[in-house]
Amino acid sequence: MEQSKKFLLTEKDIPTAWYNVLTDMPVKPAPILNPSTREPLKAEDLYPLFAEELARQEFNDTDRWIEIPDEVREMYKIWRPTPLVRARGLEKALDTPAHIYFKNESVSPVGSHKLNSAIAQAYYCKKQGVTNITTETGAGQWGAALSLAAKHFGLELAVYMVKISYHQKPYRRSIMQTYGAEVVASPSMSTKAGRKIITDHPNYQGSLGTAISEAVELAMSTPNCKYTLGSVLNHVSLHQTVIGLEAEKQMEMAGEYPDVVIGCFGGGSNFSGISFPFLRHNFSGERSTRFIAAEPLSCPKLTRGAFKYDFGDEAGYTPLIPMLTLGHNFAPANIHAGGLRYHGAGSIVSRLKTDGLIDAVDIPQLETFKAATLFAQSEGIIPAPESSHAIAATIREALKAKEEGVRKTLLFNLSGHGLIDMAAYDQYLAGDLANYEVSEADVAANTADLMEAK
C-alpha cells in the first residue's frame, strides 16, 4: 500500500450555502405533474407530504445559493469537512499514470453521505413543528442517517426498510433501532400498498419503490407526520452539494482539477452532490469536465431506461416525474448494492443525461466487488457495495488512461463504507455472487404505457 495523501479543510471551510444547479441548467427539467389532472404542481401542492421549506426548495429555480441554517451547519461539524484523499495506493496497484482522488464521505458517524440531507430534512420538519416522520431505506444508509438526525431533533421516526436488505443487512437495522427508530420490513401488512403487493406476490423481497409507497401512505394517514426521501428529489441533491463544494476547495489545495468526476448512481443523491458544483464550471464555459454516473447493470435506468413521466414509487402515490425509468413496477435483482435498486433517476439528472451533459456506465456486480477488494487492500477502507460502483468506473478510466498513456485526473465520491456489508464480501470471496442484466426489450415492455417525457 503506497502512502496516500489527505487534503484536509477546517470547520470554517464547511460551505455556508448549498448550490442550486437548477438555476444554471441550459434546459430545465419539465415540471412534475399531478397524476390525475396532469397539471404541473406547485410547492404548496406538496405541503401535505413534505415540510414546507423542503417543498419550496424542490421548486426553487431562482436562488443559485441557498443558505445552510446554522443549526444544520453546526451539526455538520460532527464529521465535516470530510477528507479528500489522493489514492496513491490504488494508483500503484493499477500502475496507472492517472491521478486518482476520492472524497471520503464514509467518515460520517453513520458511515455515509446520507447524513448531509438527513440533518437538513429533520431540521426543517422540527422547525415547522412536525413530531413524526417516515421514510424508506434500501441498504439502510439513508435510514441510519435519518434515525440519528431524528433523535437529534427529537422526532419520532418510522422506517420502511426493503425486505431483502432487512434480512441481508440486519446490522444496519440494529443501528437504526439503537438510535431509537422503528424499523419495518417492506412490503409490510401495515399499509394498503404493502398488503396489496404481498397479496399479489407473496415472496416479493421489496424495492425502494414499494418502500416509498408505504412510507408515503403512513405519512399521509398520520397526524402531524411528514414524509422524507433520501434521494431522487431536487432538494436532496441540493443538500448533498456540500460534498462537491468541499472537494472543489480540496482539489485546489492539491493543485489539480478533475478531468473526470464519478459517483455511483441509485436515485442520484451522492452523484449530484459530488458533480453539480463542478458542473457549474462546465455551464459557465470555464471547464469541460466529464461526469460519469456508475449504476448497476441490473438496474440501468440511465443507460437503458426510457425517458417518460413515471411515478417515484411502486403504488403510484407520488406525482409524475419526468425521468429516465425502468418502470415503477420494475423489480430489481437482489444485488447487494441495495441503495442502487431504484427504478428511476431524478428529473435533473434525467435532463442532464438526455442533453448529453453527463455520461453513465452500467457495471456488473462481480466487477464492483473485485474493485472493492482491490480498493480495500490498497487504501485500507472497505467500501460500501454502492460506492464500489464508482470505484469500478474509476478503475476503468484509470486503466484506459494507462492504455492511452495519458495523465488524467480522476475524482470519485466514496459515498460510504461497507463495514455493515461484510456478508456480501463473504459471498463474493466464496464465489457465491452473480451478475444480472436487464434487456432493453424488458425495459421497453415495462415502460410502454407511460407518457413520453420532455
Added chain:
Amino acid sequence: MEQSKKFLLTEKDIPTAWYNVLTDMPVKPAPILNPSTREPLKAEDLYPLFAEELARQEFNDTDRWIEIPDEVREMYKIWRPTPLVRARGLEKALDTPAHIYFKNESVSPVGSHKLNSAIAQAYYCKKQGVTNITTETGAGQWGAALSLAAKHFGLELAVYMVKISYHQKPYRRSIMQTYGAEVVASPSMSTKAGRKIITDHPNYQGSLGTAISEAVELAMSTPNCKYTLGSVLNHVSLHQTVIGLEAEKQMEMAGEYPDVVIGCFGGGSNFSGISFPFLRHNFSGERSTRFIAAEPLSCPKLTRGAFKYDFGDEAGYTPLIPMLTLGHNFAPANIHAGGLRYHGAGSIVSRLKTDGLIDAVDIPQLETFKAATLFAQSEGIIPAPESSHAIAATIREALKAKEEGVRKTLLFNLSGHGLIDMAAYDQYLAGDLANYEVSEADVAANTADLMEAK
C-alpha cells in the same frame, strides 16, 4: 443531541516519538522469567519469537522517548491525528457539571486504536526480512488491524480468532479475509495446544489465552515467521502512547487538563495509550490526575486478580510475567466485549495498580450496553462493546460529580466503534444479555499454584 466540539490537530502534530513509561516508574516491574529456569530473560531470549527491535523495545527501560520510524509515521497519516471531542451531547443527557472529553480512536480505517501498534509491528518484522507473521485476536479488532498492516508491508498473516467471536462477529472475520489474511477459529486442530484443549473440552469457545498459544506455536514451528501480540506487552503499550500524546496537546487546545483519565481494560493497550503520557506528569509531581481502568465484571483481573507470576497464554508457552491474573486457565464468560476476555494485565499496569498509582473498576455487561446506547443517541457514534466499559466508567464519574456538585474534567478513550458488533446491540435491545461475575474464591482457587510476584 447537543452540539459536541472537536479539537483537531494537523499531520505535523502526530508525535515523532513514543513515550516509554518504564523509564519514569518509581518502582519498575520485576523481570519476566524463563519458566524452566526461573531466570530473568533478556531481549535476545525473545528473538526467536518476536522481531528483534520489538524484543529490544520490550526490555528498554533507559530511553524515555523512542523515535517513530518515518515509514510508520507516514502510515499513521492515513487517519491520525484523531479528533478529541468535548461530548456536550452526553453531558447534557446526564445533566452533569462534569466536562467530558473523548479521544476518538474509532476513526481508523479498521475502526479501532489497534492499528497504532499493528503498523509498527508489521514494519519491524518486514525490516528484518520476516515473510510470515501470526497472531491471535479476540473480538477481531487487533486481527483486522494487523491484516491491513500486513497487507501494506507485504507479509503473509495467519490469525487465530477466539471461537466465540469467530461466530459472534463473522463480519470482522470477513474484514480480515478481505484484507487478505487467513483466519482460523481457536481452539483449532492445527496446533498441539488447540488439539489438546479441544480433546479435553470439546465445546470450549476459546479465549485469548488459548489463541495466543496457537499463534505462538505456529510461529515457532514455521520458518521465517514471527509472532505478534496486540496488547499486554510493554512494546505494545509503548506504540499506543501516540493516543495520549495527541490528547495532551488537544486538552491544551481545549484549555483544560483532565482530573480523571479512563480507558477500558483487556490486556492494557488502549488504557496504557491514553494514560501513560498523562501519568508522566504525576510522576514528576506536576499533576495528580486519577486513572481508571474499566474492566468487565466477568474478567476482573485488576480488581480481583492475584499478583503472581503467570503465563501470558493458556498452554504455557510464554515467559512467566509478574501480573495481576485470574489464572492462565481462566475461562471467561461469553460477553460481547471479546477484546477484554483476557486473564491477566501486563507487567507495567500490574505494577502501577499494585503501587496504587492507578485505579480500576469492574462493570457488569448490561451497564456497559446501557451506557453505549446513551452514548450512541447523544453523540452519534455506536461504540465497541469494549470501549463501552470506558463510557460506563465515565458516566459513573460524571454522575458522582453531579451528586457532589463539582466541576470535574473527564477524559476517556473511545478505542473503537461497534458497527461490527450490532448483533450484540440487537441482543441487548431484545433483553437477551446477562451479567456475569467472578468470585474471589474462584480466583484464589485458580491462581493457588502460581508463584507470588513482586
